[in-house]
Amino acid sequence: MEPFSIEQFYKFLQQNKLMAGKCLKCGKIHLPPRPLCDNCLSQEFEWVNISGKGKLLTYTIINVAPEQFQALTPYAVGIIQLGDGLKIPGMINDVPKEKLKIGIELALDFGTCSTTQQWPQWPRYCFKPSTI
């Protein structure tokens, strides 16, 4: 089985799958997956598919950014509440500023990987308005 690692989480994301690790002992679901359950310290997990649809829990609009992100400013980022009590942060695209509010429905966009060979080779996912 694939290792329950952040690297593997991003590999799945590249295949358009949002995957989490479920502890076989206590049932806690970890997003991202981790090798040691922080609840019961077990090392036994299974992969579970998570829906990318969620609600915006909180957000901000960033005006001052590190160099790598400066061209994108101002940009919105937030924390999204998914199912099973899971939360994930990310950039929020295609939501007009006046519509950006706690509670709006968003969906994960899997994004693409950078074409450079530098570490890390992770896709840059984001959140967009939910189509449903």
Next chain:
Amino acid sequence: MGLNGKPLVTIIGAGMSKFGKRDGLLAREIFAEAAKEAFNSCPKLDPKRDIKAMFIGQMGESYEHQGHMGATIADWAGLTGVAATRTESACASSGAALRSGIYAAMSGLADVVLVGGVEKMTHRTTAEVTEYLAMASDYPFEQWNGITFPGLYAMMATAHMHKYGTTEQHMAAVAVKNHYHGSLNPKAHLQKEITLQVAMNSRCVAWPLKLYDCSLITDGASCIILTRPELASKYSDLPVHIVGSGQATDTIGLYQRQSLTSLNATKLAAKTAYEMANVKPEDINLAEVHDCFTFAELMAYEDLDFCPVGESGKLVESGETRLGGRIPVNTSGGLKAKGHPVGATGTAQAYEVYLQLTGQAGKRQIKDAKVGLTHNVGGSGATAAVHIYRRDL
């Protein structure tokens, strides 16, 4: 030992460099200024003979391309030979140094310990500093998605505003108060008062946080000298006892926490420190809290039990946390006006409490202060250190 209000260790000396833009100096040279003041403050101490251990808080090697800061600081403070270790816990690096110094002194391995911190930041561009500071947050999900440090606190502020009705004016009131305090501190980076209007109209950094909601990018160093309580009278006539010490952690990612409107690490560290000191929040006469952003000070009021949850905005507006109020907070000017040379902040807070409890705080002196508290946070709250201090009775 050390429980139920008994002293854990005793502060016998303290020093702090001028905070500000210290062009042309390296961190080690700024630290020497703080060390010399600490040595002078304790004339009965022979630093070269008596200091047996050092813990030095510093956040980033990137600023000066200089790692190995424990030895570097010992060397340039004239203390080569002393066991010296860098403690890194992001913005709580010297709060952690203080905690480590307490371990060392209480263990009996070192009778006299120097703990301090330093950061040299202002020679870097804002984009560089923003990137280095962000390294204290989760890389694979937060930094990777362009979430900055102000961004993390901004998200907590947004959630708090939504849940409790806290406003941008409440946050600006923290800035006005701390700039007023800073105007009374000759070592503060900024020593001028501001109006609510100036704070409210400043440019946006990460909505709802504006420029005047953010602490300053500052150069500076601070240190304090500790010993075991039974040895204190040998060195100092102005002892201040540390009677409570708590340090705790939380998830590195903000997104993994149950609450986005409070810092659990602060609550855990405060509970430990209050219980150890046998002190209640209402017994505190002054506090230096971690106002890396104005909103962080509001959240600290709630997490340290200075007011009920959700009422921190009202507390700052009441004036109770201003000099002259029931519990003055950040009389030094705080990170907001005194400045936030990241690694130096924890022991700079201890330095202010030491000055206040020994009657050396000048224009900002609180009359008859007996019990003080410091609250130092690392990152978006994955580390917190809380210490409680009591004047010698």
